[in-house]
Amino acid sequence: MSTAHAWFVAGTDTEIGKTFATCALIHAARARHLRAIGMKPVAAGADWMDGELINEDAARLRAAGSFDPGIALLNPICLQAPIAPHIAAAEEGRSIDTRLIRTAFDMLATQADCLFVEGVGGFRVPLGDDYDTADLARDLDLPVILVVGLRLGCINHALLTAEAISARGLRLAGWIGNQVDPAMLRVEQNIDALRSRLNAPLLGVLPRVTDGNPATVANRLTLPVIQ
Ligand SMILES: Nc1ncnc2c1ncn2[C@@H]1O[C@H](COP(=O)(O)OP(=O)(O)OP(=O)(O)O)[C@@H](O)[C@H]1O
Ligand SMILES: C[C@H](N)[C@H](N)CCCCCC(=O)O
Ligand SMILES: [Mg+2]
Numbered sequence: 001m002s003t004a005h006a007w008f009v010a011g012t013d014t015e016i017g018k019t020f021a022t023c024a025l026i027h028a029a030r031a032r033h034l035r036a037i038g039m040k041p042v043a044a045g046a047d048w049m050d051g052e053l054i055n056e057d058a059a060r061l062r063a064a065g066s067f068d069p070g071i072a073l074l075n076p077i078c079l080q081a082p083i084a085p086h087i088a089a090a091e092e093g094r095s096i097d098t099r100l101i102r103t104a105f106d107m108l109a110t111q112a113d114c115l116f117v118e119g120v121g122g123f124r125v126p127l128g129d130d131y132d133t134a135d136l137a138r139d140l141d142l143p144v145i146l147v148v149g150l151r152l153g154c155i156n157h158a159l160l161t162a163e164a165i166s167a168r169g170l171r172l173a174g175w176i177g178n179q180v181d182p183a184m185l186r187v188e189q190n191i192d193a194l195r196s197r198l199n200a201p202l203l204g205v206l207p208r209v210t211d212g213n214p215a216t217v218a219n220r221l222t223l224p225v226i227q
Helices: 018-031 056-064 087-093 098-109 133-140 153-167 187-195 216-220
Strands: 005-010 034-040 042-044 047-050 052-056 077-079 114-116 126-128 144-149 172-176 202-206
Touching: 005 018, 005 133, 018 034, 018 056, 018 114, 018 144, 018 172, 018 202, 018 216, 034 056, 034 098, 034 187, 042 087, 042 144, 052 077, 056 114, 077 087, 098 114, 098 133, 098 216, 126 133, 133 153, 144 153, 153 172, 153 187, 172 187, 187 202
Parallel strands: 005 114, 005 144, 034 114, 042 077, 144 172, 172 202
Antiparallel strands: 047 052
8 A cells, every 4th residue: 555755844933834834835746636635743722613623723734635534633632722732731631642643644644645744833842751743753754844934043943953853863855934024134145044054955935925825835835855
C-alpha cells in the first residue's frame, strides 16, 4: 500500500503563519494533481461546533485538503484552552497520547499523495514532562518545512530553529518566508540573510493577503523535492 510523501511544518513561533503556509502548500500540491491533506496532531484552542470540539487550524486544514479524512484523524489531540498544550492537557486531566497521533498519521498516510503535518507553536513546544513537538517530528521521521514569520527578529528565530532541527537528526527540506508584518523594513535583505545561512531551499515567499485566503498565493510556492 503506497504511503504519502509527508513533511512536518514547523514555525519560528506561534501565530506566524504555519497554518496559512500549510494550506498554501496543500493547494500547491493539488494544483499538481496530487491528493493532498493536512494534519494537526495537537491543537490548543477550540470551540464546540455541532457537538464537536473544533480547532480553527484543523478546520482550515480540512477545508484546504483534497478530501475530508474526518476530524478525529486530522486532529487527534484537541485541547480546549488556547495556551501551551501541555498546560491545557494537565488542566483537562489528560496526557497527550502519542500512540493515538502515530495511529492517525499512519492511517492518513495511506489516503493521500502528500501529507503536511503542522506542529503547534514553535519547534520545541512541550507535549509532556519529557517530550516535545521536536520529538514528535523525530518519531514520525519527517523532513521539516520551516515557516519563517518575516518580522524583525526572525533571523535569530529561524537559525536557532534550524539548529534544533539538525540536532534532532532531521532534515530541513525547505523554508517559506511569510510576510506577517507588512511594516517590516528591508524584507529582501532579511530574506537574503536567511538564504545564505539556511542550508535548505527557499520554497517561496508568501505576501500578506487582505482576504487571508492561502489558495490565492499557492502559486508562489514550489514543493520540496521528494526524496
Ligand atoms: N500571509 C498572510 N496573509 C494574510 N493573513 C495571514 C498570512 N499569514 C498568516 N495570516 C493570518 O495570521 C493569523 C495567524 O496565522 P496562522 O494561524 O497561520 O499562524 P500559526 O503559526 O499557524 O499559529 P499557531 O501557532 O496557533 O498554529 C491567521 O489569522 C492567519 O490567517
Ligand atoms: C494557542 C496558540 N495559538 C498555539 N496553538 C499554541 C502555542 C503554544 C506555545 C507554547 C510556547 O512556546 O510558549
Ligand atoms: Mg496554526
